[in-house]
Amino acid sequence: MKRMIALGFEGSANKIGVGIVTLDGAILSNPRHTYITPPGHGFLPRETAQHHLQHILPLIKSALKTAQITPDEIDCLCYTKGPGMGAPLQVAAVVVRILSQLWKKPIVAVNHCVAHIEMGRVVTGANDPVVLYVSGGNTQVIAYSEGRYRIFGETIDIAVGNCLDRFARVLTLSNDPSPGYNIEQLAKKGVNFVELPYVVKGMDVSFSGILSYMEATAPEKLKNNECTPADLCYSLQETVFAMLVEITERAMAHCDKKDVLIVGGVGCNERLQEMMRTMCSERGGNLFATDDRYCIDNGAMIAYTGLLAYAHGEMTPLEESTFTQRFRTDDVQAVWREDKNSSNMNGKEEGEIQCQ
Structure with a gap:
């Protein structure tokens, strides 16, 4: 054929x-x-x-x-x-x-x-995971149910990638190959953790307040030698990624799933993958992720x-x-995906959302 x-x-x-x-x-x-x-x-x-x-x-x-x-x-x-x-x-x-x-x-x-x-599923072989979609324009925790990809949690303002990109402008980091990548490399050199706002609201997250705080305080902190640019990048990553791990784990518990698939441009970040892999391992599951290709x-x-x-x-x-x-x-x-899951829909009322 x-x-x-x-x-x-x-x-x-x-x-x-x-x-x-x-x-x-x-x-x-x-x-x-x-x-x-x-x-x-x-x-x-x-x-x-x-x-x-x-x-x-x-x-x-x-x-x-x-x-x-x-x-x-x-x-x-x-x-x-x-x-x-x-x-x-x-x-x-x-x-x-x-x-x-x-x-x-x-x-x-x-x-x-x-x-x-779908690209993440076919490349990694993940069957029916909870999906963390993180990019410059989107931040969502997703799971498939009854013919659609349902959003269980998301950002209520700006995306996590947008938060990282805009902080890179504060430090005037290069946009080649991407500001998020350069933040990741600089964060590996950070040693001092700077406490930042941590905003999780149920299944949702907010990044605009963290960004505003960083934009307002970072220049003064750097001027007074309270921390280095690497410390700020390290602290920002640790904070926002911890928020993402928290809402993803909550969705896993809600859907009774053990596996996670990370997709989107921010999903290339090795530190995010490491934190998510640790959480999945503790729950007896697996993390599926891909590289920048x-x-x-x-x-x-x-x-x-x-x-x-x-x-x-x-x-x-x-x-x-x-x-x-x-x-x-x-x-x-x-x-x-409907044909593969049609048998699971029997006996459910219209509009009822359950994870398959």
Whole structure:
């Protein structure tokens, strides 16, 4: 039988990626390019979109060449519908429409968050874990139940990655390869723990107060030699990661699960993985995590998730191939998982949420 192949576009933030995958999870190619700004600066939507426009066509050519396929062999074209930044999202949405008409291929719109989960599951082999999704724009604790990925806890203000990135600007750390990575490396040299606000509210967390406290006090502490930049990075990581471990463990107890899967760009952080692995081990479970090839935004995760949906009859009409900055994880009907869990739904009332 002919293998099913999808080409996917990811461009929701400062990375533009093109991936080509098969339905069994084989990644044929996965090139990407990152928009890197000067130290102390973030990336703005308009300039990021211009970066994506500049690099998307070379990435398409590179992906096809590496995968050694032609457009005729592609079954569907997938793109990130959202969530993300509006202008960068628009680039992939426009390109996928054009290619759909040129190549006569169907379109599949993909939720960015769900794509991270499915990529993590196929790469690590995790079956049905509690998922901690941590990135520059999102922080959620998720578990699958009755056809959808349900959010059991999340940030009530800014994402953990945004908190780390913005603190990196305070220290004017380099954005190459990413501010979060440079904080992680500096934190390894920290020795003195600085007590910071710790804000957990039930299943949810808040990072804006920690960031505001750091922005207000860090310059004075550094000026008076009360601590070093490494101490501050170390203290920030230990605090925010402890908060994430706490709400993840609470979700595990609620869902009666022992395994955890970490996805998203912050999921590359080795210290976060270490803390989560210790917690999982104490509960008799396992931690599943990946490296920066799959944690960080990439086109393969969009292609694979879109192909899962396409194989179950899902397609997006051309006139509906839009983009949105707000697209909740639990808005998606995960049709590719329903068949495997349909027997578990018998006898449950409509609307009842239970972890399978």
